[in-house]
Amino acid sequence: MQEQVELRQFHRNMVDRLALLADNPKIAAHVRDNFPSPYSLADAHYWIDMCSKVNANAFQRAVFYQDEFVGGIGVLRQEDIYRNNAEIGYWLGEPYWGKNIATAALVQMTDWIFQNTSITRLFAGVFETNSASKRVLEKAGYELEAVHHKAIIKNGVVLDEHLFVRLAL
Template structure:
């Protein structure tokens, strides 16, 4: 696959209907935090897009495949003593699954986080049954950090959380450098 077909970009108001159509899917919401709306409608899409446009710096992006919006990827910047870390979150519309799109998008936003936001660490917490997402992270260079036993409640069941991380190699090489 030509990976030039896959890009992350700022969301636009014109993405509203495509975003709502793809996001309104329990196969997606079942793998995400409960604050992700289900059902997901045009109003949810509109308010999310407005929020991302107002971000400074931008940390949430649309995933584009062959010129079409197909998902969303974000870095959730941490604060206080974790201010050089971010949690990564993403979802891809079901028609686009299995094409290597998310792996490329994860690599792109990781590079952005390290180069533009000067992050040292990016991590993800994945619900134990979402093995596809674990594979995406592993293919993108993330390493398994550990399993948080019975840490997640989703759909009235208790699940383990699999934690993954990646470190900024540029920082590791210059670790004696002051921040």
């Protein structure tokens, strides 16, 4: 599977496919509110423009499976005393769920971050309702560090956040 999944830079030629895959309420239900829903072509253009700007604290990659764009993964370095920590997040288009693509992408991105930056701790917050994402993190070597009870609100529902962590070896 690893060889069929590749992380690449976002490019303008992905805009139509990005908008098509990301415009799915099932994806929006498990990500932060700043992920647009509905997801328009203008949103896709904005995202690709943002990813093309140099930012030493953010690492965004397009996920490709069998040479086809299928989703995104990103890392955001924290600040001040937390500067060796970074949050990692990912999403895939629904046709690609359940194929271990997210796990392969997460392993690749995690390895790249630990090998190419001073980041030593990656974390991901997962909604209590997202069992699939919890499993992806576990398969990629992340461990449940904490449950933040009733810490988030999504679509008017208060939820627990499960915090998964992976440390550099």
